[in-house]
């Protein structure tokens with residue numbers, strides 16, 4: 001598999017925005033660097049015009065400088081070991097890779113070997129989703145994780161006592177990586193599905209539905225998510241900016257969901273909706 005590497009130097013606060021925009025067009029791995037980000041995409045996945053459009057849009061405001069290179073083979077584990085530090089969410093959750101030291105003083109330890117999937121807790125949206133999950137009763141509940149990435153939110157649900165968990169993602173790498181992470185966290189009974197919510201078509205209703213994806217997908221699939229939430233159950237949404245809250249809320253309200261909590265970090269937002 002031939003990969004392209006783009007070494008992008010950019011000013012803050014544009015690093016996160018660049019990651020989000022490039023992820024939208026198929027970039028599947030990012031490393032934070034002192035100058036900005038290194039972004040990776042499979043060569044046959046790159047649509048030059050879409051890429052150029054993003055670069056042109058932020059060129060000036062973010063003072064972008066890009067160096068492009070080709071990589072025949074990437075040792076992602078080695079890359080991650082160099083760049084991936086453990087993180088904490090509040091004082092109860094510790095997210096680490098298997099090569100990091102355990103920290104038993106944390107109540108919930110999540111093991112994630114991320115490879116190329118999004119979702120280590122480093123991104124604000126993952127962090128916000130976990131923070132919301134910590135405030136929700138998961139005990140004995142049925143939980144659905146849509147756009148599960150590394151599987152981190154499904155794993156958090158399991159640690160919080162969920163009884164039945166389903167998770168899926170459209171990305172083949174996430175499916176492989178998710179299963180590995182489920183195994184690492186003693187969840188071999190859960191397997192990551194592949195596809196969109198319409199393709200996977202989960203059966204029945206769920207107490208908690210988690211969807212950290214992006215604005216367009218959330219708007220497009222909101223009707224399906226809402227239908228999957230039990231009466232009295234919750235829908236947690238993230239993957240959009242604070243300035244998009246009104247659009248997301250309007251759509252969720254239109255399908256009968258009511259806002260019960262809202263958090264933001266680094267300009268990203270996460271909402272907790274409830275079906276009355």
Ligand SMILES: C[S@@+](CC[C@H](N)C(=O)[O-])C[C@H]1O[C@@H](n2cnc3c(N)ncnc32)[C@H](O)[C@@H]1O
Nearest residue numbers: 118119126147148149169170171196212213217
């Ligand atoms: C922002 S990441 C979130 C990953 C993880 N849930 C977390 O919170 O860290 C979004 C994930 O959604 C996946 N995705 C994008 N569009 C999707 C869709 N329509 N259905 C399911 N997954 C999708 C991407 O492949 C990516 O892994």
